[in-house]
Amino acid sequence: MPQPVFAKILANAQDPRYTDNGRAPLPSAYQTRIAYGMNDYAFSRAVNVVGGAGAQAQLPAWKQVFVARRLAWAVEDLESTGRSAPLSAVARNAKLRIATIQRHSSQ
The missing domain is CATH 1.10.10 (Arc Repressor Mutant, subunit A)
Known part of the structure; x- marks a missing residue:
């Protein structure tokens, strides 16, 4: 994974899925992946590198x-x-x- 992408994910303190109106987003790997603009492969790699929940988010x-x-x-x-x-x-x-x-x- 490119270092700038890795650094951006780690530095993100706010859930990228939240909306302006405050309504909680659906907790799914798909929603998170789309919020970061990643395809399945990149998201899987990011989960492995960062140690995130991945599919367990569902x-x-x-x-x-x-x-x-x-x-x-x-x-x-x-x-x-x-x-x-x-x-x-x-x-x-x-x-x-x-x-x-x-x-x-x-x-």
């Missing part, structure tokens, strides 16, 4: 954390505007399916 526990963060953001956003927060409104604001919320909230 573990089910991470999905639960992702859903919890998105829900917290959506509820806070709805409460700040004074709007009611039925599940359908929260799901729409969090950009999650109601089934996804129910599946990960019950675990």
Whole structure:
């Protein structure tokens, strides 16, 4: 891996997937790879050199954390505007399916 690429990855203190609106990004290797603009080969090499999570970034526990963060953001956003927060409104604001919320909230 070229030294400038390696140095840039190590120096990055902020998740490159985060959006301006504060909504948590989906925790997946694909999302991270795309955020860095890498192909599969380069991403695999970077994971080996840097010692990152790689494909392990898609573990089910991470999905639960992702859903919890998105829900917290959506509820806070709805409460700040004074709007009611039925599940359908929260799901729409969090950009999650109601089934996804129910599946990960019950675990």
